[in-house]
Amino acid sequence: MPAKYVIHTKMVPHRFEPITRSGVIAWEEGCLKCAVCVKTLCIYHVYDHRGLNAYQMIDSIDNECMNCFRCVQSCPKELIHKSLNPEFEAIGDGYWIPNIISKLWYQAETGKIPVSGAGYPGPFSGPGFDSMWTDMSEIVRPTRDGIHGREYISTGVDIGRKPTCLTFSRDGKLEGEVTGIINIPLPIMLRVPSFGSIAPETVKGWAMAAKRLATMLAVSEEMVGPDLEDFAGTLVPIVKERPFQEVGISGKHAMVEVDRATAEAASREDIARAGSSVIPVVTMPLEKGIEERAFALVKKGFSVLHIEGSRQSTFQDSPSLFLKDGVRAVHLKLIEENARDQVTLLASGGLAMAEHVAKVIICGADAVYVDFPLLVALECRMCRRCRKGLSCPVHVEEASPEWVALRTINLLGAWHNQLLEVMGAMGIRDARRLRGEAGRAMFFEDLDESTFGSLGELEEGYELE
């Protein structure tokens, strides 16, 4: 058994006060100066710790308040109120909602799993990954032993061409070498986001994190400068607009990423030649008909395909189709063609929460790339000012590489633990076995209509309540 993979996290404080969902409004006018003011009774002592961050113009009370409403409900002059914060609502967009972003901040700061009391407060279901539930084992299939002292759950996966069989000599020795496989201890690779206020120091921080986590970082070729020299084995350079023959000749990198057009133009000989020194990854935009094109590339000799969905986790050419469906289609096509086990499928696009990793693997991916959560871990608010050439409100570019690395490790530490929770509940002890286990998931489209579809009759003389 391999050594237990543990991601060590520690508190890494934010540089800017996070934006909170609601704020405290406490008036002074009309105050009775009660002998015992309700503010002194706060069990979290938020009024004692109160301070103004003059740079951000944020009252620290809003970050300390735990929303118990006791002061609101007890002040004899009703001078204290809670109000929703419009700035919070304005964070992100319809997909990267404020709640996701603030939970990512929390995980990057603490390295902890978000935990709360009082049941699930959210919507019944939603589009994409929100229309999936994962299974748990009730009485049969238990494999684990509580949060502490659980049985070992491996999250390791293999990237590369897996041999369909091994051959042994008469004396039991393995014949030939198994090459071209990289094992990473968690099914998550990092990827520099397509926008952001990103400095070379930021990329260096992510590379440091990737190296310490023993995973990979995909980064566009032009960003690979001399200060990343030490991280060559960790980097996956993304090569653009160069013929395939020139790819990966340097021999410095274990993996190199090319786009679909380059891959489709490559000859079988070139692919075979490149395969002896580097693992080529083909990035395919998630578009309709991707399963056919994916299989064509596999037939040609490629064995690592990266399915790249939109930032909202949809098809790039159809916002009503989702990454989970695209990955399932490719996965099933490769099974049908008897080629699935030789291929590694990577998925990316809108993977914003730990649950998305588990779910896209259940849909058929072997591993994922995370991109924008790496930026949000650095306090990014997804405001996109940087895309217009405007300054970053949280100056991501000024963060030190060490801080970037620690925040990233915290985030992935929290995600790793959440992946263990999901797999543990399912009774699955190996991430390789989670792949394609759609039978251990439940889908809105399968369940909702079959449960409620027949409940549609409203006859004359009846009304709804």
Add this chain to the structure above:
Amino acid sequence: MNLNNTSDFIYPEVVETPSRFRNPIGKYRLHRTDDCIACGKCVELCPYGVHVMRRGMVFVEHPYRCVGPDCADPCYEACPENALSLKRNRDFDALGDFRWTADLLTSTWHMAEFGQVPSAGLEYRIGDSGGGFDKLRLVLPKAEKSSVAEDTSQEPDMSLELNRRGDDAHGIRIPVPFYGGGMSFGSVSIHTMLSRVRAATALGTFCCTGEGGYPDELIPYDDHIITQVATGLFGVREETIQRVKIVEFKYAQGAKPGLGGHLLGDKVTPSVARMREAVVGYPLFSPFPFHSVYSVEDHKKHVDWIKAMNPKALVSVKVSTPTDVDMVAVGSYYAGAHIIHLDGSYGGTGAAPDIAKKNIAMPIEYALPKVHRFLEEEGVRDKITVIASGGIRTPHDIAKTIALGADGVCIGTADLVALECVRCHNCESGRGCARGIATTDPELMEQVSVDWGTQRIVNMYLAWIRELARILKRLNMKSIRELVGRTDCLVHLDYMKKKIRQDNRTG
């Protein structure tokens, strides 16, 4: 009390029990300017008692009772001096979430205060989760105007027989189709626990101890207590098993399916540690799953173990909702269980990872019809009581749950809301609940008195029963048993729309 005859069960009285806070939160605020001449018109008009005249002055004494634009005769329009203005309360908008909206929280507080559903101003029937219960509607014959209000026909029978196996165990018929779900001593205070248990006793029903021992304070209510045997076996002793009429096995809980229980170290106070035979300040894990159960046969061994200790006890099996929940249910029946209790993921007080609450196991609305159908096909549906729980918030949720195939429901969070929980989701942190409900901190728990808490929960239950009775009368049903599995009494808005659209196209 004769538990086998509930037709003459006498419900307790509603006693008006206001909020324990000075400023109850309502949806609206009324502002009165100095133009007020204290003519008393608003006092006279308002049927809700918002305004009060005192020493020649008029005050907005109970602004939280104002129903706003729903008011038939609004004071702010009738005021001769235009001294009154209506505003929405900002505090109200900062409350609640998708499942327990601010409307549901405040209407539950209304029920806990007055013992009846709010007559206007608040949506007290559904939340805003956008699916499941919140998209299901009851289909009722159109009401003749005022006929319901005057309907004096016999009250429908709400009772529920819990032992349907007809074996040698207790025959227990509870007068209402619900009982209190498990909340352990440790996760909630002894005051909260006693309030729930005493309310259950007043209603002739039951309340579960949860996994955390059987505090001595509960002994006077033994006949109304379900004790839980869960994976950590905290506080389980032969004596506690023998003390009760119903024993519940907790295999999993909906709030954290597949993850077991977790009491953070801060909540392990000396009294909790004593009860659980553990060390003060150390977190307690109730492991998942039962390590002695790997099959239905092992499960039967468990049930037999309880039956050996207490042969008359009913055995309830609490499970959450995996893909094979139907197999688990039928397996539980063959293992000898009297009650199969399906726990969905919307409930729970304790600490649970957000990822588990949101994603693991299927919504109770899907699991229930699946189990009901499967038990029917197996020919054993009449022999086992199906209880659903995990997010039953309103009387309408109860009616929908029963129509989807349950015999009755288990209540948890709603009890806490009756005690003025605001759903801040911090039950697990630090000293626990700031409002003194889900805490064992000796200072904080003093905020809830047992008498106040009991009456608040009783009031809420009575409001629910009245509302359920009204629904059953509208459905022309004499007993709540007639509603079980009657999915024809439900429509789902998404699919109903489709149907109407199709009809339009063809017509």
